[in-house]
Amino acid sequence: EAQVTQNPRYLITVTGKKLTVTCSQNMNHEYMSWYRQDPGLGLRQIYYSMNVEVTDKGDVPEGYKVSRKEKRNFPLILESPSPNQTSLYFCASGDRGSTEAFFGQGTRLTVV
């Protein structure tokens, strides 16, 4: 089954404790992206990647890091999480020749 898998689905952590949210897709897509969803703001892009070892900042990259060492994986790293990073996070992937994006189930992160 074609899918984008994020882990964990839910996470509560404390300020300053490094964490990683994983994202994996099994569709051989070149493009992958991370978004955060906040009430009244819709989804805002954090980082995106157009291929292995190619990443770029989205609209709200501050406080986040990503890496793209393999085509299927695109982890989101919060080196020192803060409460304003409490949000619902989505990973997405897409094929270069298509306008469609496939989304993961989301990761609800709470930073206390």
Place this chain on the structure above:
Amino acid sequence: GNSVTQMEGPVTLSEEAFLTINCTYTATGYPSLFWYVQYPGEGLQLLLKATKADDKGSNKGFEATYRKETTSFHLEKGSVQVSDSAVYFCALRILGFKTIFGAGTRLFVKA
């Protein structure tokens, strides 16, 4: 800059009512336009899309027409069902994979 503005919710309708959710955009170049739907506790699913002016996207009884003259992409459905209750996002995509989303509109449909 590029942006998407959609009507604020929540929108509450009775079953079989007509639905319109307004969406307007600002973009440089020629964007592709999308409507995504998010059911409770789930990720986003592509509902429909249109890639050029005057294209009409349709799926599951929903329709939206790409209007370049009014920079709009309003979502419509002739008869909503309780199962259509969800959050709907209008979005545009210009270059590569960068997608810009509206704030989302929550729809409640009462039986």
